[in-house]
Amino acid sequence: MAEYTFTPTRHVERFNVDHTVVKRLGHWTTADSFEIRARGGAVVLDLRSAELPADLEIHVDLRRASVKLLLPEETEVDHWDVQWTGRGKVKDAEKGTTLPATRRVRLVGAADNSEIRVLRAGVAAVAAIFTREWLDDARRARKEGRLTNLDDPTRNPYADPHRAA
Template sequence: MNTTTRIHTDHGTTKRLGDWTAEKHSEVKARYGSVVIDLRSPLIDGDDDIVVHADLDHAMVKLLVPDDAVIDQSELEWTGRGRVKDFTRQAGAAGRVIRLTGAVKSGEFRIHRGGIAILSALFSREFVEDARQANREGRTPTLIDPANAPR
């Protein structure tokens, strides 16, 4: 059974970092805002594609993905300006497929891989809270690498 995780933002910023879900389907609706989604979690298991369905209006979605992830943007419909920025795309990557679907009106997707994804997670308020909690519990912060999450 596939359930869908819904993320909505309007004139704001929403971040989902670390082990925030085990679902493979996300629905993002953003208007004049930004959304950061961490898809590096080992909780998202299996061989199926990860699907991010977007309804963006002058918005930006930043995806934190593993180094070997394959981004499929063929099902996105564009109105106005916009693009998928994936500067460190791996030629011949054979990892997990992340399919981007839906409609984008003057918006963009930014793909952060590897070290850039780690830095994006590090420079957030969520990381500071996670680091403080990890220090109290004597463990490693999980937002650097969600694979370090205590199970």
């Protein structure tokens, strides 16, 4: 009898954005693959959660759109497989970091007059804090007596902030 090997399918999160803004912040998925189709809109993905796999793949199909990726500091971004038409580029201020990469994000697809911004570490936390979602989470956290988790998804929201570790 022939031996078959089972190859698990990838868990894919799909976004279809048409002239609107979609934000996913904090612990929102454990997927390893993302598909973003955006026309005239913006997508903000928080990929700083420790529950995410080490290798992520993002397929993009962008037309006059913007994608903002919030990443941990030690993440390598590979964007050589994105085909650009018109104006646009990947804006990554810290692409020359000296930290060893513990996570890899691979971007593939096509972008027409669009941009992909990569925000890491503290800049990513500030970008998450200046959102309506963070304000709502801060209000809920105060009522529940816990810390917020949208600014730092790796932190335990129920830890005592005044106790020394």
